[in-house]
Amino acid sequence: MKPENVYIPAIIPGPKEPNGEQLSYLLRLLVEELKELWKGVHFFATSNSNSGETIQLAILNVIGDIVAIRKITGFISHSGSRFCSFCTIHKDHIEDINTDIWPSRKLRSHKRYVDSWLNF
Structure with missing residues (x-):
């Protein structure tokens, strides 16, 4: 996996973890963005094409400690x-x-x- 292809949408800092309502709000924003990226976003010019290209994004995995993973899922x-x-x-x-x-x-x-x- 190339670093330029990695998307880190959020890092939730400590020292306290967010409650369920706060996490739900953060995730709702992320989910809306991911839905748009899954549909495809057209870039008008890229290093590969002067006429542009459409990209899609999907989540491969979520990384965190067991407490964070359970809460996010x-x-x-x-x-x-x-x-x-x-x-x-x-x-x-x-x-x-x-x-x-x-x-x-x-x-x-x-x-x-x-x-x-x-x-x-």
């Missing part, structure tokens, strides 16, 4: 009752190591919870 903290990013096992059953019976998280449910929180 809309998951509860590690101390929540349904703490796992991959399943919906309750913390009361944390010692049940039979992973075959752990209920998997579903994207549709996660989106529904996010919409519910945003519309609260």
Whole structure:
């Protein structure tokens, strides 16, 4: 990956982490910008073409500590009752190591919870 192709949209400084509402505001601005960049942005002249070219942008990954990643992706903290990013096992059953019976998280449910929180 070339440094000139890296886009760092935000760095959230400490010493305190933003609360959910503050983070939601920051992410909403970023998402709107990313949606426009995904559609494509035309540059009228570039080093490759005098007639210009259209570029698109997509997110490949998000880097941060576990607390930041969970918050940005809309998951509860590690101390929540349904703490796992991959399943919906309750913390009361944390010692049940039979992973075959752990209920998997579903994207549709996660989106529904996010919409519910945003519309609260």
